Amino acid sequence: MITSPDGIESAGGVVGRVLRASTTRFTVGCQQPMAAAGSTLPAFGALVRAENADGSVTYGLVSNITVEDDPFVRQLVAAGVENEEYIADQRQRRQVPVVVDVLVVGWGNGPEIHHRLPPHPPGTLDRIYPCGPAEAVRFTGRHDWLRFVLAAADLPADALAVAALRGAAQARPPDQRQGYLISAGRELARLLAHDLTRLDGILQQIRNL
Amino acid sequence: MALELNKLTDQVEAMGRALAQRQQEAEARIAEARRRLRDHGRVTAELLDRIAVARARDAWRRGATPLAGRLDLRLMPVHPPRPATLIAADGSQVYPDRHGLAPYFLVNTGAIILRQGSGEAPSVSSTPEIFFDTSDLYDEAGQMRDVEYVNAQRDRREIETLADLAEQERLRSDPQRPIITVTDGPLRPWTSQTDEREARRQIQHFGHQLRRLRAARAVPVGYVDRPDSGYVLRILELIGLPDEQITRAGLREGPFRYLTDRALFADLLPGQRTALFALEEEGANPAEDAGDGEDRIVFCYLNVAREAGEDRANIVRLELPAWAGQDEEALDCVHQAIYEDCRLIGYPYVLARAHELAVVGAAERADLERMVGQFMLRHGLLPHLSTKADSKRMI
Numbered sequence: 001m002i003t004s005p006d007g008i009e010s011a012g013g014v015v016g017r018v019l020r021a022s023t024t025r026f027t028v029g030c031q032q033p034m035a036a037a038g039s040t041l042p043a044f045g046a047l048v049r050a051e052n053a054d055g056s057v058t059y060g061l062v063s064n065i066t067v068e069d070d071p072f073v074r075q076l077v078a079a080g081v082e083n084e085e086y087i088a089d090q091r092q093r094r095q096v097p098v099v100v101d102v103l104v105v106g107w108g109n110g111p112e113i114h115h116r117l118p119p120h121p122p123g124t125l126d127r128i129y130p131c132g133p134a135e136a137v138r139f140t141g142r143h144d145w146l147r148f149v150l151a152a153a154d155l156p157a158d159a160l161a162v163a164a165l166r167g168a169a170q171a172r173p174p175d176q177r178q179g180y181l182i183s184a185g186r187e188l189a190r191l192l193a194h195d196l197t198r199l200d201g202i203l204q205q206i207r208n209l
Numbered sequence: 210m211a212l213e214l215n216k217l218t219d220q221v222e223a224m225g226r227a228l229a230q231r232q233q234e235a236e237a238r239i240a241e242a243r244r245r246l247r248d249h250g251r252v253t254a255e256l257l258d259r260i261a262v263a264r265a266r267d268a269w270r271r272g273a274t275p276l277a278g279r280l281d282l283r284l285m286p287v288h289p290p291r292p293a294t295l296i297a298a299d300g301s302q303v304y305p306d307r308h309g310l311a312p313y314f315l316v317n318t319g320a321i322i323l324r325q326g327s328g329e330a331p332s333v334s335s336t337p338e339i340f341f342d343t344s345d346l347y348d349e350a351g352q353m354r355d356v357e358y359v360n361a362q363r364d365r366r367e368i369e370t371l372a373d374l375a376e377q378e379r380l381r382s383d384p385q386r387p388i389i390t391v392t393d394g395p396l397r398p399w400t401s402q403t404d405e406r407e408a409r410r411q412i413q414h415f416g417h418q419l420r421r422l423r424a425a426r427a428v429p430v431g432y433v434d435r436p437d438s439g440y441v442l443r444i445l446e447l448i449g450l451p452d453e454q455i456t457r458a459g460l461r462e463g464p465f466r467y468l469t470d471r472a473l474f475a476d477l478l479p480g481q482r483t484a485l486f487a488l489e490e491e492g493a494n495p496a497e498d499a500g501d502g503e504d505r506i507v508f509c510y511l512n513v514a515r516e517a518g519e520d521r522a523n524i525v526r527l528e529l530p531a532w533a534g535q536d537e538e539a540l541d542c543v544h545q546a547i548y549e550d551c552r553l554i555g556y557p558y559v560l561a562r563a564h565e566l567a568v569v570g571a572a573e574r575a576d577l578e579r580m581v582g583q584f585m586l587r588h589g590l591l592p593h594l595s596t597k598a599d600s601k602r603m604i
Contacts, residue, residue, distance in 0.1 A: 081553055
C-alpha cells in the first residue's frame, strides 16, 4: 500500500499521467513493462483516481487499455524477431507505451464523495493512482455511479459494469460481498427496468462472480 | 511562426542542385579511389614509410596505419560462431542551467547485458547521479562547468559501468564465454581541447578502465554508425605521391578530401569486414604512459546490412584495442556478435536499448525540476527561475 499526501492509500504506485481529459472521460499514458513483477497497470474496470491541482480527486473506471506500438517494436516485427532474448526484453524489461481510457464516474473533495460529474477535468500530466480497497469501498458505498456506466453507449458498458462490481465486491470482506452484489443487482433492476434483456445479461454475469 | 519557409525556397532549391552535383563528382572520385585500392592493395615498406613521413609532417593528420599485408581485404569470419554476452552502456545528461531553479547537472547511465542464445531476458539498469558540489559545478577559475566537462563525466561513467558489469558478468558466466562491451561512437572518449591536464586525466582514466576490461577478458568495442572518417582514403592519397609533395598543405588538398571510407567500402558484401588499421590520431594510444602499445586503438569497417547492393550497404566502423584485434578468434567473435545484434534494426539492439534506458526526456526533466523545487522549499529556500527562463516558458 502507498499512502498519498492526503492520507488515501493506493493499491500501487502511479498508473500514469493524464494525456487528455474532459469532464466525462480521460486518457492516461503509462510507461511500464507489460510483464514485470509489481506492474501497476490497472485492470479493465478498476477504479482509479486523478489528483487535481486544487486538491480535489476525480474518480473513474478503466474502460479500455491499449498497448501502443512504437517505431522500435514495429521495426522488430518487420524484421521478423525470433530470438527469445529480444522478445523477453521487450515484454519484461522494456517500457512500452500503454494508453488507458478512463470513464469518469464521480469526484471527491476531502471526505466528500460525489457520484456526479466533476466541475473540471483533470489537468494534463496529472498523476493517476489505482484506488485501494478502503477507497473503493468508500466510493462504491452507494450505487449512483452505475448510471454513468450504463449510459456510456460507445463503451462495452455492461462488461464494464460487471468488472467494476467485481472489483467493488472484492474490496470488501468476504462475508459482505454477496450482500453488496445483491444490493447492486437491485439498483441495476431499477435502472434497467425498461430493458429486461440487458438487465438479465448483466445479472447472469454478476451471479457468476 | 519564427521561420518563414517561403523565404527559403530559392536557397533550398540551390542546395538540392549543389548536392546532386557534389554527389556526381564524388562518385567519380570514389571510382578513382577504388581503382587505387585494387591496383595498389599491397602494403609495401615504401607505403608504410610514406605514412610515417606524412604523420611527421602533419601531426594533426587524422590517419591510420595498415596492420594487414593488404589494404583491400574483404573478410568473413572463419571461426565458427559462438554465442557472446553483449554489454552496452550509454549516458545522457542534463547540463547546468544558470537560469534554472538551482545549479546542478545530472548524468544518467543506462546499461544492458544481453546473453546471446540464452533465451533469458537481458539485465537492464539505469543509474542517475546528480552533481551539486561546488567542486563539481565550478572550475578552478570559478566558472560554471561547460558542456565539455559534463560530457566527460558522462563518458567516464559509461566506461566505468562497462568495466563494472564485465567484471560481474565474468564471475557469473562460463569462463570461456566471450564478453563484448559496446559503446556508441569512437572507443576513445572525446577529450578536452582546452585543458591539457584534464585531457591527460581523461585518457589515463580510460586506459585504466580498458585494463580492467582486459583483465575480465571482455573485448571493448566502439561502434561508429555512419562514420565520416577517411582514414583509408588518406592512405590511398599517399600512393604515387612524390616525397616533396608530402607537405602539410599538400596533404590537406588531397584528391579524396571530403569523401569517406564509408563510400569507399560501400561495395563490401553484407557481413564482410575490411582489414584492420591502427588509428594514428592524437591520443589514440591511451596507455602511452605505461608504454603498452597493445592498448592502441585499431579499427575495421563492417557492412552490417542484410541485403547486397551498394545502395543498401550499411558501413560502420568498429574500434577495439590492439590486443583484441591481434586475436583472430576474438575479432571474428566481435564481428559475428555485432552483426547478429544489428540484424533487427540495422544498429546494435543493445546500444538502442542502452540509449533508451539513459535518455532523460522533457517530462522527466520537468519532474526533476519540480522535485528540486520541492526540496528547496523544504529547506526554506524559495525556488525561482530567472526572468529569462520564465519568459521562455510562455513561448
